[in-house]
Amino acid sequence: MTIQRRAVLAATLVAAAIAHPSAFAQKKIVLGFAQVGAESAWRTANTESIKSAAKDAGIELKFSDAQQKQENQIKAIRSFIAQKVDVIGLSPVVESGWDTVLQEAKAAHIPVILTDRAVDSKDTSLYVTFMGSDFIEEGKRAGRWLEEFEKGKPGPINIVELQGTVGSAPAIDRKKGFADVIGGDPRMKIIRSQTGDFTLAKGKEVMEAFLKAEGKNINVLYAHNDDMALGAIQAIEEAGLKPGVDITIISIDGTKGAFEAMAAGKQNVVVECNPLLGPQLMSAAKDVVAGKTLPKRILTNETVYTQSQAVAALPSRKY
Ligand code: GZL
Ligand code: ZN
Secondary structure, eight states: OOHHHHHHHHHHHHHHHHHOHHHHHOOOOEEEEEEOOSOSHHHHHHHHHHHHHHHHHTOEEEEEEOTTOHHHHHHHHHHHHHTTOSEEEEOOSSSSSOHHHHHHHHHTTOOEEEESSOOOOSOGGGOSEEEEOOHHHHHHHHHHHHHHHTTTOOSOEEEEEEEOSTTOHHHHHHHHHHHHHHTTOTTEEEEEEEEOTTOHHHHHHHHHHHHHHHGGGOOEEEESSHHHHHHHHHHHHHTTOOBTTTBEEEEEEOOHHHHHHHHTTSOOEEEEOOOOOHHHHHHHHHHHHTTOOOOSEEEOOOOEEEHHHHHHHGGGOOO
């Protein structure tokens, strides 16, 4: 290339850099995400959404799976701080015990975005925003559906409850919301309530114990997520009972498994909890890096699906 042509090219590049500084100056945003684990179909869909949204957004994602252990999430956050990432994303496996490590991120001037589950830190300056569902409302929706379903029927209505991970926001809040709604109904009684840690295997195991202890005395199962409900359905069938008929089944998430169970008449309703938070997380990360302020709370929108809607809804379900 002649000297003249080289000079012209250089001049054009400089002009373009002045005209579009961001295109040239902007380095790739690096987001470190500390995920809970891979405990359920919901979590798998949530991880998939985050990974594909990072790719679409041109954001470099450093991803860690903590196998549902808080100390692994804290280690991951510390490593993101050491790597000087631009933003940290966190789905906290339990609500408490985060202040120290979040203060370390704050001291390192790395903004933290909470997704999916909340923390109970009093100091809300420790995170930029919390985007996720209202788990108390999800519990209330489950309770309201049951009240509607049992309207006009005599008692007793004995309920067994499979709780999510002990100390997690969804487990605490879904229990509270449900109890708030059914607590005033003298027919309704939660006769057993125990954690199944959001997994299919544990949900089956605990339901087997409930059936051994209470047998035909159980009228309703309220499971804090679909995976535990699917495990319980297996236990109910192995006990010679009909899930969805002998025992009314309510769960939360809205994964494909729940829709298939409803289509087969083995589950009665599912309260949706939207895992597809990836795109919202990436746009929040870009806003934070660009210095924009975000609302402290970003609510995901979701609904309730009954058995009659399951077949029609199945084909369009993305997770
Ligand atoms: C809810 C999420 C819960 C799901 C479970 O937002 O934290 O964790 O309900 C998942 O399926 O394991
Ligand atoms: Zn809470």
